[in-house]
Amino acid sequence: MVEPRDPRTQSEGVVAGYPQTARRWPSQPLVVRPHDAGELSGPAKLERRLPPSKADLAGRGAHRALGQLIHLRARVVDEDGVPVSGALVEIWHCNSAGKYLHPNDASDSPPDPNFQGNARLVAGDGGLVELRTIKPAAYAVPDSDGWWRPPHIHFSVWGRVWLSRLVTQMFFPGDPLNDHDAILNAVRDPEARARCIAKFVPTASGPAHLRQGALVYEYQLVVRGRKAAPRMP
Amino acid sequence: MTLGPFFPREFAQGANDLTIVSGKRAEGEVIEITGRVTELDGKPLDNVVVEIWQADAKGRYDNPDFFGWGRAATDARGVYSFKTIRPGPVQGRAPHINFLVLYSGLMRQLQTTMFFEKAADPVLDRVKHRERLVARKLSSQSFSFDLRLRGDGETPFFDD
Numbered sequence: 001m002v003e004p005r006d007p008r009t010q011s012e013g014v015v016a017g018y019p020q021t022a023r024r025w026p027s028q029p030l031v032v033r034p035h036d037a038g039e040l041s042g043p044a045k046l047e048r049r050l051p052p053s054k055a056d057l058a059g060r061g062a063h064r065a066l067g068q069l070i071h072l073r074a075r076v077v078d079e080d081g082v083p084v085s086g087a088l089v090e091i092w093h094c095n096s097a098g099k100y101l102h103p104n105d106a107s108d109s110p111p112d113p114n115f116q117g118n119a120r121l122v123a124g125d126g127g128l129v130e131l132r133t134i135k136p137a138a139y140a141v142p143d144s145d146g147w148w149r150p151p152h153i154h155f156s157v158w159g160r161v162w163l164s165r166l167v168t169q170m171f172f173p174g175d176p177l178n179d180h181d182a183i184l185n186a187v188r189d190p191e192a193r194a195r196c197i198a199k200f201v202p203t204a205s206g207p208a209h210l211r212q213g214a215l216v217y218e219y220q221l222v223v224r225g226r227k228a229a230p231r232m233p
Numbered sequence: 234m235t236l237g238p239f240f241p242r243e244f245a246q247g248a249n250d251l252t253i254v255s256g257k258r259a260e261g262e263v264i265e266i267t268g269r270v271t272e273l274d275g276k277p278l279d280n281v282v283v284e285i286w287q288a289d290a291k292g293r294y295d296n297p298d299f300f301g302w303g304r305a306a307t308d309a310r311g312v313y314s315f316k317t318i319r320p321g322p323v324q325g326r327a328p329h330i331n332f333l334v335l336y337s338g339l340m341r342q343l344q345t346t347m348f349f350e351k352a353a354d355p356v357l358d359r360v361k362h363r364e365r366l367v368a369r370k371l372s373s374q375s376f377s378f379d380l381r382l383r384g385d386g387e388t389p390f391f392d393d
Contacts, residue, residue, distance in 0.1 A: 005393075011340040020338030023273040024382045030392035033356045037323055038286065038331050039393070041294040043302035048255070049248050050304075092241050100239040104280060118241040156244075156335075162286050163393055167335055167342060186340060231341040 002040060002163050003079040003225040009192035010230055017147065017182040035163065042161040046088045047122055057091075057116045057133035065115035067096025067134030069214040072198070076127040076157055078164065079225025083127030089221075090156040091131060092118035098139030107139065132214060138177055150177035150184070159223035166223045169232040171197045187230040195220070196230060240282050240335065245306035251287075251299075251317040259299040261290025261318035266347070266368065268378040269311045270334070275384065277311025282335040283380070285315060292321035292328075319349070327352035334380060344391045347378045360389045 013025030043049070058065045076087040094100045094117075099109035101117030121129040133153075141147040152169045159166065171178050178184060178197065187193050198217040222228050252263050270281045282304065289299040301320075305313040320328045327348055334343040348357055348367050357363050365388055368376035381388045 013340055015340060018338070020272075021340060023276075024278075024336065024338040025340070026343070026387055026390050027383055028361075028387055028389065030390050031359050033359055033391045036326065037294050038288065038326075038329070042286065043300065046302065049300060049302065050244075090241075090244055092239070092244075094239075102239040102241065105239055118243065120244070154240075162331060162333075165284075165333060165342060183340075233335070233337045233339050 002035065002161060005224060005228040006189075006192075006226045008189040009187065009226070009228055011183075011186035011232070015182055015186040018186070039163050040161050042158065042164070045086070046158055050088060050090075050120055052088075052122050053119050055119060055121055055129070055131050057119055057131065060114045060116040063114045065095065065134045066112050067115075067137075070133055070135050071214040071216045072131045072133060072153070072219065073216065074129050074131070074155070074170070074219045074221055076123045076129070076159070076221045076223065078159055078223055079228070081222075083123075083125075084159055084223065085123055085125050085127055087123040087127060087223075088120065088158045089123060089129045090118065090120045091129075091153060093133070093136040093153040094139060096134050096137050098137040107142065109137075109139065135172070135215075138175075147182060148177050148180070150175045150181050155221060157221050157223055164223040166221060166229055167231060167233070168221070168229045169196065170219050172217070173197050173200050183232055192230050195222070195227070196232075239337070240280060240306070242280065242306065245282055245304050249303050249305035249313075249315045251285075251301065251303045251315065254298055254300050257298070259289065259318050261299075261321075263316065263374060264319045265314065265316050265375045266330070266378055267312060267314040267375075268380055270307050270313065270380045270382065271311055271384075272382050273384045275381070277307070277309075278336060278382075279307060279309045279311065281307040281311070281313070283307070283313045284333040284335070285317070285330050286333075287317065287330040288320045288323050290318050290321050292323040294323075325355065327354040327357065329354070329356070332378075332380070334382070339382070343382070344393050345380070345388055346391070347376075349376070356391075362389060365389055
Protein backbone atom coordinates (compact mmCIF):
# COMPACT_ATOMS: atom_id res chain seq x y z
CA MET A 1 0.00 0.00 0.00
CA VAL A 2 2.79 2.38 0.88
CA GLU A 3 5.93 1.38 -0.93
CA PRO A 4 9.12 1.61 1.15
CA ARG A 5 11.90 3.92 0.13
CA ASP A 6 14.80 2.19 -1.53
CA PRO A 7 17.68 2.37 0.98
CA ARG A 8 20.18 2.93 -1.85
CA THR A 9 18.45 6.21 -2.58
CA GLN A 10 18.76 7.33 1.03
CA SER A 11 21.71 8.59 3.01
CA GLU A 12 23.27 6.68 5.87
CA GLY A 13 22.65 8.28 9.25
CA VAL A 14 26.30 9.04 10.01
CA VAL A 15 28.12 10.80 7.19
CA ALA A 16 31.89 11.26 6.85
CA GLY A 17 32.82 14.93 6.76
CA TYR A 18 29.63 15.99 8.58
CA PRO A 19 30.53 15.64 12.27
CA GLN A 20 27.10 16.61 13.67
CA THR A 21 25.60 13.45 12.19
CA ALA A 22 27.67 11.34 14.60
CA ARG A 23 26.25 13.25 17.58
CA ARG A 24 22.62 13.06 16.48
CA TRP A 25 21.89 9.89 14.57
CA PRO A 26 20.81 7.04 16.90
CA SER A 27 23.53 4.51 17.73
CA GLN A 28 20.92 1.73 17.91
CA PRO A 29 19.37 0.29 14.75
CA LEU A 30 15.96 1.63 13.78
CA VAL A 31 13.18 -0.69 14.91
CA VAL A 32 11.01 -2.18 12.18
CA ARG A 33 7.35 -1.89 13.14
CA PRO A 34 4.03 -2.86 11.60
CA HIS A 35 2.17 0.05 9.99
CA ASP A 36 -1.45 0.72 10.80
CA ALA A 37 -4.00 3.54 10.65
CA GLY A 38 -1.66 6.03 12.30
CA GLU A 39 1.07 5.68 9.69
CA LEU A 40 -1.25 5.16 6.74
CA SER A 41 -3.30 8.27 7.33
CA GLY A 42 -2.29 11.89 7.49
CA PRO A 43 -3.60 15.40 7.95
CA ALA A 44 -5.99 16.49 5.21
CA LYS A 45 -6.02 20.16 4.24
CA LEU A 46 -3.04 20.97 6.39
CA GLU A 47 -3.32 24.61 5.31
CA ARG A 48 -6.04 24.88 7.95
CA ARG A 49 -3.22 24.83 10.50
CA LEU A 50 -0.35 26.14 8.39
CA PRO A 51 -1.56 29.10 6.32
CA PRO A 52 -0.04 29.46 2.82
CA SER A 53 2.02 32.49 1.84
CA LYS A 54 2.56 34.24 -1.46
CA ALA A 55 4.65 32.46 -4.06
CA ASP A 56 7.31 35.13 -4.31
CA LEU A 57 10.50 35.40 -2.28
CA ALA A 58 12.13 37.90 -4.60
CA GLY A 59 10.22 40.98 -3.59
CA ARG A 60 9.86 41.44 0.12
CA GLY A 61 10.05 45.18 0.35
CA ALA A 62 9.51 47.88 -2.19
CA HIS A 63 12.45 46.62 -4.22
CA ARG A 64 13.41 43.33 -5.69
CA ALA A 65 15.81 41.07 -3.79
CA LEU A 66 19.40 41.03 -5.03
CA GLY A 67 20.44 38.12 -7.20
CA GLN A 68 19.54 36.14 -10.27
CA LEU A 69 15.76 35.89 -10.59
CA ILE A 70 14.57 32.33 -11.00
CA HIS A 71 11.20 30.75 -11.50
CA LEU A 72 10.86 27.36 -9.92
CA ARG A 73 8.32 24.78 -11.01
CA ALA A 74 8.27 21.84 -8.60
CA ARG A 75 5.94 18.90 -8.99
CA VAL A 76 4.91 16.64 -6.10
CA VAL A 77 4.23 13.04 -7.11
CA ASP A 78 3.65 9.83 -5.16
CA GLU A 79 5.41 6.47 -5.54
CA ASP A 80 3.36 5.65 -8.63
CA GLY A 81 4.19 8.94 -10.31
CA VAL A 82 0.68 10.24 -9.63
CA PRO A 83 0.63 13.99 -8.89
CA VAL A 84 -0.33 14.90 -5.32
CA SER A 85 -2.57 17.88 -5.90
CA GLY A 86 -3.31 19.77 -2.69
CA ALA A 87 0.03 18.79 -1.14
CA LEU A 88 1.42 21.40 1.21
CA VAL A 89 4.98 22.43 0.35
CA GLU A 90 7.33 24.58 2.43
CA ILE A 91 10.36 26.12 0.78
CA TRP A 92 13.29 28.04 2.25
CA HIS A 93 16.78 29.02 1.18
CA CYS A 94 19.54 31.53 1.83
CA ASN A 95 19.88 34.84 -0.01
CA SER A 96 22.19 35.69 -2.90
CA ALA A 97 25.03 36.32 -0.44
CA GLY A 98 24.62 32.98 1.35
CA LYS A 99 22.80 34.34 4.43
CA TYR A 100 19.65 32.76 5.86
CA LEU A 101 16.86 34.87 7.25
CA HIS A 102 17.27 33.18 10.61
CA PRO A 103 18.55 34.39 13.99
CA ASN A 104 20.78 31.31 14.31
CA ASP A 105 22.73 32.09 11.14
CA ALA A 106 25.85 33.73 12.60
CA SER A 107 27.73 34.10 9.32
CA ASP A 108 28.99 37.56 8.41
CA SER A 109 27.35 37.49 4.98
CA PRO A 110 25.01 40.45 4.58
CA PRO A 111 21.23 40.09 4.93
CA ASP A 112 19.02 41.34 2.10
CA PRO A 113 16.04 43.33 3.41
CA ASN A 114 14.12 42.66 0.21
CA PHE A 115 14.49 38.91 0.35
CA GLN A 116 11.75 36.84 1.94
CA GLY A 117 13.45 33.66 3.18
CA ASN A 118 10.60 31.19 3.06
CA ALA A 119 7.26 30.30 1.50
CA ARG A 120 4.45 27.83 2.09
CA LEU A 121 2.39 26.79 -0.92
CA VAL A 122 -0.41 24.39 -1.80
CA ALA A 123 0.21 22.25 -4.89
CA GLY A 124 -2.34 22.84 -7.63
CA ASP A 125 -3.63 20.40 -10.19
CA GLY A 126 -0.85 18.21 -11.40
CA GLY A 127 0.90 18.52 -8.03
CA LEU A 128 2.60 21.69 -9.21
CA VAL A 129 3.94 24.51 -7.06
CA GLU A 130 5.51 27.55 -8.67
CA LEU A 131 7.74 30.04 -6.94
CA ARG A 132 9.46 33.22 -8.01
CA THR A 133 12.67 33.73 -6.14
CA ILE A 134 16.37 34.45 -6.52
CA LYS A 135 19.11 31.88 -6.86
CA PRO A 136 20.70 31.22 -3.47
CA ALA A 137 24.48 31.54 -3.15
CA ALA A 138 26.96 28.90 -2.10
CA TYR A 139 28.31 29.39 1.43
CA ALA A 140 31.20 28.09 3.48
CA VAL A 141 30.22 25.76 6.31
CA PRO A 142 31.41 27.29 9.59
CA ASP A 143 34.20 25.46 11.41
CA SER A 144 34.67 23.02 8.55
CA ASP A 145 37.78 22.25 6.60
CA GLY A 146 36.85 23.99 3.39
CA TRP A 147 33.37 22.53 2.96
CA TRP A 148 31.14 24.77 0.88
CA ARG A 149 27.45 24.07 0.49
CA PRO A 150 26.47 24.35 -3.17
CA PRO A 151 23.49 26.57 -3.91
CA HIS A 152 20.44 24.61 -2.73
CA ILE A 153 16.79 25.06 -1.87
CA HIS A 154 15.11 23.28 1.05
CA PHE A 155 11.75 21.59 0.57
CA SER A 156 9.38 20.19 3.18
CA VAL A 157 6.46 18.27 1.70
CA TRP A 158 3.46 16.34 2.94
CA GLY A 159 2.23 13.48 0.81
CA ARG A 160 -1.11 11.90 1.59
CA VAL A 161 -0.04 9.88 4.63
CA TRP A 162 2.26 10.21 7.64
CA LEU A 163 4.82 7.90 6.02
CA SER A 164 5.16 10.07 2.93
CA ARG A 165 6.54 13.10 4.74
CA LEU A 166 9.57 14.34 2.82
CA VAL A 167 12.19 16.92 3.70
CA THR A 168 14.92 17.33 1.11
CA GLN A 169 17.13 19.75 -0.80
CA MET A 170 17.21 20.74 -4.46
CA PHE A 171 20.47 21.56 -6.22
CA PHE A 172 21.32 23.44 -9.43
CA PRO A 173 22.69 21.73 -12.51
CA GLY A 174 26.31 22.19 -13.45
CA ASP A 175 27.59 23.59 -10.17
CA PRO A 176 31.11 22.30 -9.47
CA LEU A 177 30.37 22.20 -5.72
CA ASN A 178 27.71 19.52 -6.27
CA ASP A 179 30.43 16.89 -6.63
CA HIS A 180 32.01 17.79 -3.29
CA ASP A 181 29.03 18.37 -1.02
CA ALA A 182 28.96 15.96 1.96
CA ILE A 183 25.17 16.04 2.11
CA LEU A 184 24.39 15.43 -1.56
CA ASN A 185 27.12 12.81 -1.89
CA ALA A 186 25.96 10.93 1.20
CA VAL A 187 23.44 9.45 -1.25
CA ARG A 188 25.37 6.66 -2.94
CA ASP A 189 23.07 5.90 -5.86
CA PRO A 190 24.09 8.28 -8.69
CA GLU A 191 20.59 8.18 -10.17
CA ALA A 192 19.09 9.22 -6.86
CA ARG A 193 21.61 12.05 -6.61
CA ALA A 194 20.72 13.13 -10.13
CA ARG A 195 17.08 13.38 -9.06
CA CYS A 196 18.10 16.01 -6.49
CA ILE A 197 19.27 18.34 -9.25
CA ALA A 198 16.78 20.65 -10.91
CA LYS A 199 16.40 20.80 -14.66
CA PHE A 200 17.17 24.05 -16.39
CA VAL A 201 14.50 24.96 -18.91
CA PRO A 202 15.66 27.34 -21.66
CA THR A 203 13.29 30.26 -21.47
CA ALA A 204 12.62 30.22 -25.17
CA SER A 205 10.91 26.87 -24.82
CA GLY A 206 9.26 27.50 -21.45
CA PRO A 207 5.71 28.69 -20.84
CA ALA A 208 5.14 32.20 -22.18
CA HIS A 209 4.05 33.67 -18.85
CA LEU A 210 7.43 32.78 -17.37
CA ARG A 211 9.44 34.81 -19.85
CA GLN A 212 9.75 37.71 -17.45
CA GLY A 213 13.41 37.99 -16.77
CA ALA A 214 13.70 34.83 -14.70
CA LEU A 215 15.60 31.64 -15.40
CA VAL A 216 13.26 28.67 -15.24
CA TYR A 217 14.05 25.49 -13.31
CA GLU A 218 11.92 22.38 -13.00
CA TYR A 219 12.12 19.83 -10.25
CA GLN A 220 10.24 16.74 -9.17
CA LEU A 221 9.56 15.70 -5.57
CA VAL A 222 8.79 11.99 -5.31
CA VAL A 223 7.53 11.60 -1.76
CA ARG A 224 8.00 7.85 -1.38
CA GLY A 225 8.80 4.56 -3.09
CA ARG A 226 11.73 3.22 -5.10
CA LYS A 227 12.28 6.55 -6.81
CA ALA A 228 11.73 8.62 -3.69
CA ALA A 229 13.72 11.79 -3.37
CA PRO A 230 16.63 11.28 -0.97
CA ARG A 231 15.80 12.86 2.36
CA MET A 232 18.17 15.59 3.52
CA PRO A 233 18.22 17.82 6.54
CA MET B 234 28.82 27.68 15.22
CA THR B 235 27.19 24.83 13.43
CA LEU B 236 25.80 24.17 10.00
CA GLY B 237 22.28 25.37 10.45
CA PRO B 238 19.80 24.79 11.93
CA PHE B 239 17.97 27.30 9.79
CA PHE B 240 14.51 25.77 9.59
CA PRO B 241 12.42 28.96 9.56
CA ARG B 242 11.13 29.72 13.06
CA GLU B 243 7.94 31.05 11.49
CA PHE B 244 7.11 27.59 10.21
CA ALA B 245 6.77 26.16 13.69
CA GLN B 246 4.72 28.99 15.17
CA GLY B 247 1.08 28.62 16.09
CA ALA B 248 0.89 24.91 15.35
CA ASN B 249 1.43 23.30 18.76
CA ASP B 250 -2.11 23.63 20.14
CA LEU B 251 -4.30 20.84 18.78
CA THR B 252 -7.22 21.51 21.10
CA ILE B 253 -8.84 24.26 19.03
CA VAL B 254 -10.20 23.50 15.57
CA SER B 255 -11.88 26.30 13.59
CA GLY B 256 -12.36 28.29 16.80
CA LYS B 257 -14.01 25.39 18.65
CA ARG B 258 -12.61 23.27 21.47
CA ALA B 259 -12.16 19.66 20.38
CA GLU B 260 -13.91 16.96 22.39
CA GLY B 261 -11.86 15.11 24.99
CA GLU B 262 -9.40 15.53 27.82
CA VAL B 263 -6.91 18.38 27.32
CA ILE B 264 -3.33 17.42 28.07
CA GLU B 265 0.07 19.04 27.81
CA ILE B 266 3.15 17.25 26.55
CA THR B 267 6.59 18.74 27.03
CA GLY B 268 10.00 17.28 26.44
CA ARG B 269 13.63 17.98 25.88
CA VAL B 270 15.52 17.03 22.74
CA THR B 271 19.18 16.20 23.28
CA GLU B 272 22.11 14.88 21.26
CA LEU B 273 25.16 12.93 22.44
CA ASP B 274 26.27 13.81 25.99
CA GLY B 275 22.81 15.15 26.78
CA LYS B 276 23.43 18.47 25.04
CA PRO B 277 20.11 20.21 24.36
CA LEU B 278 19.34 21.18 20.76
CA ASP B 279 17.78 24.48 19.68
CA ASN B 280 15.19 24.80 16.88
CA VAL B 281 14.57 21.08 16.45
CA VAL B 282 11.28 20.54 14.63
CA VAL B 283 8.97 18.04 16.30
CA GLU B 284 5.79 17.00 14.48
CA ILE B 285 3.02 14.80 15.86
CA TRP B 286 0.09 12.87 14.41
CA GLN B 287 -2.53 11.26 16.62
CA ALA B 288 -6.07 9.96 16.83
CA ASP B 289 -8.88 11.87 18.57
CA ALA B 290 -10.36 11.02 21.99
CA LYS B 291 -12.30 8.15 20.44
CA GLY B 292 -9.37 6.69 18.50
CA ARG B 293 -10.35 8.13 15.09
CA TYR B 294 -7.92 9.67 12.59
CA ASP B 295 -10.62 11.11 10.34
CA ASN B 296 -12.68 13.22 12.71
CA PRO B 297 -13.46 16.52 10.89
CA ASP B 298 -13.77 18.29 14.25
CA PHE B 299 -10.32 17.31 15.43
CA PHE B 300 -7.07 17.96 13.67
CA GLY B 301 -4.55 15.43 14.95
CA TRP B 302 -1.45 17.07 13.51
CA GLY B 303 0.81 19.53 15.27
CA ARG B 304 4.28 20.99 15.14
CA ALA B 305 6.57 22.60 17.67
CA ALA B 306 10.19 23.72 17.67
CA THR B 307 12.54 23.46 20.62
CA ASP B 308 13.85 26.57 22.34
CA ALA B 309 17.47 27.21 23.33
CA ARG B 310 17.02 24.81 26.29
CA GLY B 311 15.96 22.05 23.88
CA VAL B 312 12.36 22.12 25.13
CA TYR B 313 9.23 21.65 23.00
CA SER B 314 5.61 21.60 24.11
CA PHE B 315 2.21 20.62 22.77
CA LYS B 316 -1.30 21.14 24.05
CA THR B 317 -3.58 18.43 22.74
CA ILE B 318 -6.38 15.97 23.42
CA ARG B 319 -5.55 12.67 25.03
CA PRO B 320 -5.95 10.11 22.21
CA GLY B 321 -8.26 7.15 22.63
CA PRO B 322 -7.25 3.60 21.76
CA VAL B 323 -7.17 2.77 18.06
CA GLN B 324 -8.28 -0.78 17.30
CA GLY B 325 -5.63 -3.23 18.50
CA ARG B 326 -3.34 -0.48 19.74
CA ALA B 327 -2.66 1.19 23.06
CA PRO B 328 -3.26 4.97 23.03
CA HIS B 329 -0.24 6.63 21.45
CA ILE B 330 1.05 9.65 19.56
CA ASN B 331 3.40 9.40 16.57
CA PHE B 332 6.40 11.74 16.63
CA LEU B 333 8.68 12.89 13.84
CA VAL B 334 11.94 14.77 14.39
CA LEU B 335 13.66 16.98 11.81
CA TYR B 336 16.99 18.65 12.38
CA SER B 337 20.22 19.65 10.75
CA GLY B 338 22.66 16.76 11.12
CA LEU B 339 19.78 14.30 10.89
CA MET B 340 20.13 13.02 7.35
CA ARG B 341 16.68 11.45 7.52
CA GLN B 342 13.73 12.35 9.69
CA LEU B 343 13.44 10.23 12.83
CA GLN B 344 10.18 8.57 13.82
CA THR B 345 9.12 7.46 17.24
CA THR B 346 5.94 6.95 19.26
CA MET B 347 4.88 8.11 22.69
CA PHE B 348 2.71 5.89 24.87
CA PHE B 349 0.84 6.80 28.04
CA GLU B 350 1.50 3.54 29.81
CA LYS B 351 3.46 0.34 29.44
CA ALA B 352 0.55 -1.50 27.85
CA ALA B 353 0.54 -4.43 25.46
CA ASP B 354 0.90 -2.99 21.98
CA PRO B 355 2.20 -4.55 18.74
CA VAL B 356 4.60 -1.65 18.15
CA LEU B 357 5.75 -1.13 21.72
CA ASP B 358 6.30 -4.89 22.03
CA ARG B 359 9.01 -4.70 19.36
CA VAL B 360 11.10 -2.26 21.36
CA LYS B 361 13.87 -3.39 23.70
CA HIS B 362 13.70 -0.45 26.13
CA ARG B 363 9.92 -0.10 26.20
CA GLU B 364 9.95 2.24 29.19
CA ARG B 365 11.72 4.87 27.09
CA LEU B 366 8.63 5.28 24.93
CA VAL B 367 6.29 5.72 27.89
CA ALA B 368 5.70 9.36 28.85
CA ARG B 369 6.41 10.44 32.39
CA LYS B 370 3.25 11.61 34.12
CA LEU B 371 3.79 14.98 35.77
CA SER B 372 0.15 15.46 36.75
CA SER B 373 -3.18 14.15 35.50
CA GLN B 374 -3.06 16.59 32.56
CA SER B 375 0.65 16.89 32.03
CA PHE B 376 3.17 14.49 30.51
CA SER B 377 6.85 14.63 29.78
CA PHE B 378 8.47 12.85 26.82
CA ASP B 379 12.17 13.48 26.19
CA LEU B 380 13.82 12.64 22.90
CA ARG B 381 17.42 11.51 23.35
CA LEU B 382 18.69 11.19 19.82
CA ARG B 383 21.93 9.44 20.72
CA GLY B 384 23.80 8.27 23.80
CA ASP B 385 22.69 7.34 27.33
CA GLY B 386 19.02 6.49 27.55
CA GLU B 387 18.72 6.79 23.77
CA THR B 388 15.14 6.94 22.56
CA PRO B 389 14.13 4.00 20.35
CA PHE B 390 13.33 5.15 16.81
CA PHE B 391 11.46 3.34 14.07
CA ASP B 392 12.36 2.57 10.51
CA ASP B 393 9.85 3.95 8.04
